[in-house]
Amino acid sequence: MWPYSELGIEPTADERAIKRAYAVKLKQNRPDENPEGFQRLHEAYQAALQRCRGHAPAPPAAAPPAAPRPLPSPVVAAPSASQPASSPPSTPAPAPVTFDASAFLREAVARADANEPAALRKWLESHQALWSLSLKTRVGQHWLSFVHQAAPPMPDGCFDEMLAFFRLDHAGAVPDPLLVAQRRQRMHMAWHLAPARRNALAGLLGARSVSARKQITRSLRWLQQPFRWPVALWRSLLPQNLRSMNNLILRLAGQPPVELPPPVDPRQQAFWLQAAHSGLFSRVGAAIVGARVAGTLLLGLLLGLAFGAFAGMQGGQFAWGMVGLLEVIAGGFCGVALAVMAWSELTGWQRRPMPLKGAVGWLHFALVPLLAIGALIVVDATDSPMAGWMLTVPALWLALARVLHGRQVSASLRPWLRLGIFLIYPVASLVASAVQVPVIMGNSLAGAALLAWAIDAWRRVPRRQRALA
Structure with missing residues (x-):
């Protein structure tokens, strides 16, 4: 008999059997797919529970019978003035069901923090107010706007459960699926970045x-x-x-x-x-370099004061010379480091392609030939040809950096190319001293720099690039 026939169980079933049968039938009568069948199943479930607990519920409301033909209205005596007419008691209207979507979503985010998608799904399905399809649709749209605006931290498994619960995981359910995917990734990252999960993220x-x-x-x-x-x-x-x-x-x-x-x-x-x-010549890079120079000078000052005080304890007079010596050493170290960093920045700037526009573009293009021509003038027109090598060596290095940039260089050769800036000068000095022809050596190095620059310039000419394309 009803409600046991609706649930498919015997009238002697206990409460546990009723709940188990209801869970089985609920998979066949989901509220979003078969709302009428779900309504009948839910009424039978509530009635069976009440019978099991000792209450006798009323049977389900059947279809109203056909209305009989109305009889003639009997004459009703008007109430006398001494006997007022009694009006039927008015039934109060049921209070509207209210659902706070914002509070619901905040609690969902809090529950999702445990990263248990199955528990989150069970909690979502326990809200009877969301069995209404219209309300569920409105709350789902509110969830999308909440995600787009706030992007609260949530693991991706729980985020997928939220989308599946509101039927937003199929094609066409959301206007911008790419944005939803980006929000999903951002919320998952925010969940991992929580301070309580730093060790887990490190793992x-x-x-x-x-x-x-x-x-x-x-x-x-x-x-x-x-x-x-x-x-x-x-x-x-x-x-x-x-x-x-x-x-x-x-x-x-x-x-x-x-x-x-x-x-x-x-x-x-x-x-x-x-x-x-960003490099040395940016705001952040210059600030970091300035901080390191200041730190090195301060360290030199502290060491100088410490050594000076120690020398004063031994000789009876504070050794200010130690302070000056260590400051000079610290300043020299900073100067060498700044020169190396500036040279590295200059080499990187020469490697980058730059259009021939403005003074900076033309300087980028003509820096190597200017250095090489200046070196030739110093080598050939002065009495100290070795001084021209101070321009020849940088010109050759920058030209090789330009022409070899982007080329496949074997791993065994790269360290020697980096070390070449330090080896080329002493090697060339030995060769020049041996043959006693520094002018010929300087002209040869300058010519090699111009040749490498010409090869790179020919490769970068726009007309040549169009012909090759």
């Missing part, structure tokens, strides 16, 4: 040793702190910090890097990327 990034895990968690902590120039410059004094921060950001943000979601500070991300890639 996902491949940190096996304790030191590597500590380095990654420290870098993540730096990225999530508010950006301050003094703190960032202090941390960038060590070159390994630049490398580790740059590698971590590129592994998280991809290549080219996208902006990482909170709790990462976007200014922190921009600073470390510019520090690793």
Whole structure:
């Protein structure tokens, strides 16, 4: 009999059997696919539970019978003035069902933090108000706008469960599927970047040793702190910090890097990327170089004071000469380092292709021949031809850097090319001293620089490029 026939169980079934039968039937009568069948099944389920608990529910409402032919209305005596007419009691209207979609979505995000998609799905299906298809559709659209505006942290498995629950995972359900995919990735990254999951993220990034895990968690902590120039410059004094921060950001943000979601500070991300890639003549690069020079000079001053005080303890007088000596050593070291960095920047600038527009473009194009011609003038027109080599060697190095850029060079040859800038001068000096013809050697080096520059210029001429295309 009803409701057991609807559930397919015996009237003697207990509460556990009723719930199990309801769960089985619910898969065949989903509210979004068969709302009428679901309504009958739910009424039978509630009635069976009440019978099992000792209550006798009313049978389901059947279809109303055909209305009989109306009889003649009997004459009803009007109530007298002493006996007022009694009006039937008015039934109060049922209160409208209210559903706070914002609070529901916030709680869904909080439950998704545990990264248990099955538990989240069970919690979503437990809201009877969402059995209404119209309300469920409206809440699903609210969920999409909530995702686009806030992008709260959520693992991708729980995000997929939310889309499947609101029927937003099939083609045509969302107007911009690419944007939804980007939000999904951003929310998953924000969930991993939570401070409580730094160790787990370090393990996902491949940190096996304790030191590597500590380095990654420290870098993540730096990225999530508010950006301050003094703190960032202090941390960038060590070159390994630049490398580790740059590698971590590129592994998280991809290549080219996208902006990482909170709790990462976007200014922190921009600073470390510019520090690793912008070069010496950018704002961030110049600030880091200035901080390192100041730190080196300060270290030299402190060491000088320490050695001077120690010498004063031995001889009875403070040795100011030690302070000056160590400051000179620190200044010389900074000068050499700045010269090497400037030369590296100049070499990189010469390797980059640049259009022949403006003074900078023409200087980029004509720097090598200007140096070579100046070297020829010094070598041939002065009494000190060796002084011209100060222009010949840089011209030849820059010309080779231009013509060999982008070419396949064997790995065994690259270290020797980098070392050539330091070897070419002493080797050439020995050769020139041996043959006593420094003018011929200087002219030969300048000519080699002009030849390499001509080959590179011929390759880069637009007309030549069009002919080859």
